[in-house]
Amino acid sequence: MRGTQLANEPDFTEADFQRVRRIAQEEAGIHFPESKSTLVYSRVSRRVRETGHTSFRAYLDSVQAPDGRAEMENLICALTTNVTNFFREKNHFVHLEEVVIPAMAARVRAGGRGRIWSAACSTGQEPWSIAMSIMTAFPDAASHDVRVLATDINSQVVAQAATGIYPEEETEAIPPNKKSQFMEPYGQGILRFGGSICRLPAFRVLxxxxxxxxxxxxxxxxxxxxxxxxxxxxxxHLWRRLADKLEPGGFLYVGHSERVATKNECGLEQIAPTIYRKDH
Known part of the structure; x- marks a missing residue:
């Protein structure tokens, strides 16, 4: 037995844990160290119960069967973490509004296109924050060829993000002027994005x-x-692929605990602790 099991639940064996680790790595590139066995158990056991299987082995057999793709997606969704907030790491959005968007707006007004990618959008707080920053620094962006691509591996959170609907208590980090401009009441204690800002985000599973x-x-x-x-x-490998998708002079924003490969390896120069610029 690994981790903390609930009463009357089947054993979660070492073989089960190693099998889940392989599935997560092969399907989503997610690496679970040995120390995460309790976390893995708690998330997989929920799917075992909800699908009516009597053992982890039987559940994993069904997931890896030819007709198990739908449940494989549910398993990956259960294993992925979705913790986010509006305007998380505010320095990124200050840089976006002061540096990135004005330059992008000039190109777009001259007939070009503008694209920003939220590469792990979760329940949508990040891409909607990006869209609000765009509309703040480039008020007529929605009438030009400007889009925010919002992607996530988890189809459930992508569908939720696309609605643009949030409990009011989850919107406390949005500056009041932005909230009043871009959101509208949608029932008791619920807000949703409305108006031209809704033309910017495009939500996709990826x-x-x-x-x-x-x-x-x-x-x-x-x-x-x-x-x-x-x-x-x-x-x-992912850093190099992301660098390849940036325009010359484009920017990559990463998490506070993440570091990107050196400039010589992927062409990105660190200009702030969590902001990188691609060589021109």
């Missing part, structure tokens, strides 16, 4: 460790608190 369908380049990419779940090889 596995960062799989093939990316996007052909264009981005002025900025937010990939924060994601690679902490990957092993070193997967991390470095």
């Amino acid at each position: 596995n960062l460790n799989a093939t990316w369908p996007m052909k264009g380049m981005f002025s900025a990419i937010f990939c924060r608190n994601v690679v902490i779940y990957f092993d070193e090889a997967t991390r470095e």
Whole structure:
């Protein structure tokens, strides 16, 4: 038995844990160290109960069966963490509004396009914050070719994010002027985004460790608190792929505990502790 089990639940064996670790690595690039066995147990056991299986082995057999793709997605969703907030790490949004968006707006008004990517959008607070920053620094952005791509591996949180609906208590970090401009009441204690800002975000399900369908380049990419779940090889490969999707002079924003490979390896120069710029 590993971790803390609930009464009358089947054993979560060492073999079960190692099997879940392999699935997480192969399907999503997520690395669970040995110390995370209790976390893995708690998340997988929920799916075992909800699907009516009598053992972890039987559940994992069903997930890996040819007709198990739908439940495989549910398992990956259960294993991924979705902790976020509006305007999290405010220095990123100050930099976005003062440096990135004005330059992007000038190009867009001259006939170009503007793209920013929220690469792990979770329940949407990050891409909606990006959209509010765009509309603040570039008020007519919605009438131009400007979009915020918002992606996540978890289809459930992507669907939730696309609604633009949030309990009012979850919006406390939004500055009052932005909240009054971009959100509207939607029932008791609930707010939703409304008006032209809703034309900016495009929500899609995407596995960062799989093939990316996007052909264009981005002025900025937010990939924060994601690679902490990957092993070193997967991390470095992702940094290089993200750098390849940035325009010359574009910016990558990462989490406060994350570091990107050196400039010579992926062409990114650190200009602040969690902000990197691609070489021109």
